[in-house]
Amino acid sequence: MIVVAEVYYLKIEEMSRFHNRNFELLEPYEGKLSRTVLRGERGSNAPDLLDTHIVLVDTGNSYQGLCNFINRRTNGEDGVYFTYTEKNPISFNPFYTDDGVFDIEKRESIKTLIMTLWKRDNEPPTRSEEVALSNAVSLYIERITIDESVVPSFNSFYEFVKLDYAAILDAKRVREKDFDLANFLNVLEPYYKGGEYDFLLNSEKQLDLLSKRFIVFEIDAIKDHKILFPIVTIIVMEVFINKMRRLQGIRKMILIEEAWKAIAKEGMAEYIKYLFKTVRKFFGEAIVVTQEVDDIIASPIVKESIINNSDCKILLDQRKYMNKFDSIQALLGLTEKEKSQVLSINMSNNPNRKYKEVWFGLGGVQSAVYATEVSLEEYFTFTTEETEKLEVAKKTEELDGNIELAIKQIAESKRK
Incomplete structure (x- = not known):
């Protein structure tokens, strides 16, 4: 479980004061803050995030470990991971539904x-x-x-x-x-069967994604593929809109990591605009994550849709863009006070504690810098460092696929 020390106001009661719950997250360094939105503390009158349906679009296999963890913990009921390899190409069946409903x-x-x-x-x-x-x-x-x-x-x-x-x-x-x-x-x-792409839309797994609470689309291997990528983006669109409209009273979230840059180029711009403007009406949240300030400054989609419809903005350490921050300030509509808060991030951290600071801005009426700390177990669940991922994979294999126990043992060994 993630520990977001001091971030007590990220309760849904507090968020409900604002027009929508969409997020814009700017993380110029290799921070792990984007993962924290997946497990925030919730108020007693609000549904826990474990009841939320989450669709993730990612590049870099950042969530593979977490997805495997969830899949094992739920005995295969949740934690669906779509990715493309030569031996196991990505495969769907858009014509299948569990309940036979074709709305x-x-x-x-x-x-x-x-x-x-x-x-x-x-x-x-x-x-x-x-x-x-x-x-x-x-x-x-x-x-x-x-x-x-x-x-x-x-x-x-x-x-x-x-x-x-x-x-x-x-x-x-x-x-x-x-x-x-x-x-x-x-x-x-x-x-069609026997064709070059016969695997793509003929999955033999009778899998209806409407009921799956945690789905990851890893698109790194196909983001430049002229045939596969447009099809996968349509599948992603259909999966989330289906959840958004049919799962009434259930919280749902789509989180698009760096993949949003590729998606926005492939006919998905209108979808992203539609999504950010309407998702709040269906008890949903849309989140995008970027590490490059030039992306949000240059993209008309971000300017017209994402930023204007995101009441919650999250920024990590911006020292890399100290000389460009006036542009960020203008784009995000930050006050001088908020600018000072952002530029103070990680400037006077306690050397005896391992944490990163992060700025939250809520609806233009509340903002502050908070410390974010995670346990070693959480760190090794989310790590994207190649050597650490291999360490977790090796230990998981030694323990007959028990990734939870593997992470616990690795974390314990690091504490010694």
């Missing part, structure tokens, strides 16, 4: 996904193509809803379009220039 959001996300596979960014669909695709998706969903022998997957959708939907189009005498079925099937063939 408007779900149907639209499927259509958007298929449209992304089919058309290039500079190749907008015609009205007749949009109608044809919409009908294909609706009829396929109707089929899998009434016929349990059809396994929901991209493979069965492709076969449905190739055979059943083709017959419907013939009967309706739909012209090729209105909807070129042969072209549609040819372009989507790489995602």
Whole structure:
């Protein structure tokens, strides 16, 4: 458990005074503060963060240890980690739901996904193509809803379009220039069984992410991939919006680490704007993390959406940007008092204690610098240092996969 010493006001009762609970976190150094938002102290009248549904988008495998920890502690019920390797490529099944419910959001996300596979960014669909695709998706969903022998997957959708939907189009005498079925099937063939990307949308794991409380999308290996990355970002969008709209009365959080820079470039800008403006209405929080001040100064998405809709701002040590801080101050709308607080971070720390200072600003009405301390157990759960991660992995393997015990033993050995 994380120990956020002195940060007592981060209770949900206090946060509820503000218009929204979105965060903007600027951490120019390799701080671990972004992890603290995952386990803050909560008030007695508020749901604990353990009841929160959290979706993380990350680069660098920062949360792999924590995700494995949660997965083991919950006996596989929670802690879902998506990443890409050659031996184990990332895989989804957007056509599967536990409860068989395909609401408007779900149907639209499927259509958007298929449209992304089919058309290039500079190749907008015609009205007749949009109608044809919409009908294909609706009829396929109707089929899998009434016929349990059809396994929901991209493979069965492709076969449905190739055979059943083709017959419907013939009967309706739909012209090729209105909807070129042969072209549609040819372009989507790489995602069908035997194709280059047949793994991507045909996961055999019957996994409905709506019920999973802790999900990590690690996108470092695919963030520059022109095929895989846009598809994964659509999946991320669909997962969180589905939670946001369907999990009524349940707190939900999306935390986008450095990955937000890549996401914002791939057609997700409008989604991020929509997310930050509406998530509070659904008892949700959106958080972005960045280490580079130039990113937040240069990005119109940040200026127009994230900062304006984030009542909570968190800044770590800014000495690296001492000469540029006027720009940060202007962008974040900090007062002179708040500027002085930020620039005092880590300037007079107690040498006998291991902690980092951090500045919190809440709604422009309350701000202060606080000390953040974590236990060794917490440190080794979140560490991104390669040698330390390998140490934890090796000890976990020695203990038959018990990562919790491995971390406890490593922490204890460091105290001696």
